[in-house]
Amino acid sequence: MSKHFPAPSFEKKIVSGERLREAVQRLPRPIVMTNGVFDILHRGHVTYLAQAATLGASLVVAVNSDASVRMLGKGDDRPVNREEDRAAVLAALESVSLVTIFSDKVPLEPIAAVRPDIYVKGGDYEVEDLPEARLVASWGGRSCTIAFEFERSTTALLKKIRGGAEK
Numbered sequence: 001m002s003k004h005f006p007a008p009s010f011e012k013k014i015v016s017g018e019r020l021r022e023a024v025q026r027l028p029r030p031i032v033m034t035n036g037v038f039d040i041l042h043r044g045h046v047t048y049l050a051q052a053a054t055l056g057a058s059l060v061v062a063v064n065s066d067a068s069v070r071m072l073g074k075g076d077d078r079p080v081n082r083e084e085d086r087a088a089v090l091a092a093l094e095s096v097s098l099v100t101i102f103s104d105k106v107p108l109e110p111i112a113a114v115r116p117d118i119y120v121k122g123g124d125y126e127v128e129d130l131p132e133a134r135l136v137a138s139w140g141g142r143s144c145t146i147a148f149e150f151e152r153s154t155t156a157l158l159k160k161i162r163g164g165a166e167k
């Protein structure tokens with residue numbers, strides 16, 4: 001007979017858009033926030049999230065819904081991992097305090113609900129180009145990018161798995 005386990009405690013870090021505003025009230029500040037697809041988690045992602053977490057006392061991650069990933073044009077076969085799985089993997093990370101799934105192309109709604117002190121993206125973005133940064137600035141928050149330490153990507157991993165040339 002196999003033992004029955006309760007749901008792992010990290011599942012409690014996943015909150016719906018409706019519960020986000022209230023859940024954030026319980027987090028220590030300053031709050032750092034980021035967003036992304038995080039389809040197949042790799043070393044670049046986990047390093048980036050650990051570094052982002054050091055910028056404040058809590059890290060909130062907004063993860064794209066499957067429908068919003070399809071709006072980004074990453075390919076007909078993306079995402080590989082469905083939204084609830086991507087959210088669970090992120091929630092299991094020590095660096096991550098809260099995870100929410102968002103449905104729009106740009107995560108302005110969850111950012112407005114969280115009102116982070118610091119908004120962060122990876123070094124593949126420029127702060128000046130981000131509508132999220134303009135929103136966060138409206139309540140006095142700041143935004144920054146974190147340079148890549150490891151050149152990794154989900155797209156490159158998929159190419160490798162599927163027999164492409166990536167190492």
Ligand SMILES: Nc1ncnc2c1ncn2[C@@H]1O[C@H](COP(=O)(O)OP(=O)(O)OP(=O)(O)O)[C@@H](O)[C@H]1O
Nearest residue numbers: 036037038039044048121122148150152153154155
């Ligand atoms: N190698 C990396 N190092 C640091 N940060 C990264 C790296 N890859 C992605 N990021 C950051 O992680 C977040 C999620 O990125 P994303 O899901 O687009 O990763 P990806 O592996 O580049 O995916 P894809 O290949 O599907 O575009 C973004 O904020 C991005 O800037």
Ligand SMILES: O=P(O)(O)O[C@@H]1O[C@H]([C@H](O)CO)[C@@H](O)[C@H](O)[C@@H]1O
Nearest residue numbers: 035036037038064104105106107131
């Ligand atoms: O994982 P990605 O592709 O880095 O995440 C995207 O980031 C976009 C970014 O915040 C610029 O607006 C966002 O709009 C998009 O929905 C993905 O989260």
